[in-house]
Amino acid sequence: MRRRFPRARFRRPQQLRPSVPPPVRRALTRAQRLREQGDFLAAAAIYDRLAQEALARDRQRAGLQMTLEAARSYLRGAAGDEALKRARQAAEQARELGRPALVAPLARWMVRYLDEHGEAERAARFRAEMEDVLGQRVGRGPAAESAPAAARRLPASCPACRAPLYPEEVTWLAAERAICPFCGSVVLAE
């Protein structure tokens, strides 16, 4: 009887060939281009839609990533109220995932934004609300640098799916290798 090699032997690791549906990749590419052009509100609308689609498919981590990106894009586009709404949604999603720390940098940015726009009282209320939901302090300073040194060379977006990447939000496998939170592919620091 002929011996056959197990099929698994010829398979590449799952993370190396993530399945990002072409329309999703196209949408992420378009959103990236819009951000580069400074059209943050149009980009935010795309991330919003992708967040809803991911959550509807029970892809909680990817959904959170898109909600965070929608919030950031609205903030960059100076749409404070929209950003605030997404930040709250992201906090709830992160709490359900058991990953509240993922929202802390955005929460800090949001507090700073409100402070800088003369809404100190609202900023204080929002900070208290976030600390309650996230179960951790939301300070004023920039995000703590906990990612490895290679984080500085992490591509701005995932080569496989074009989702934006942030050193403090990816899972680091090693100093030079991180996992894209949206599609799960391994991203090499450049």
Ligand SMILES: [Zn+2]
């Ligand atoms: Zn990806």
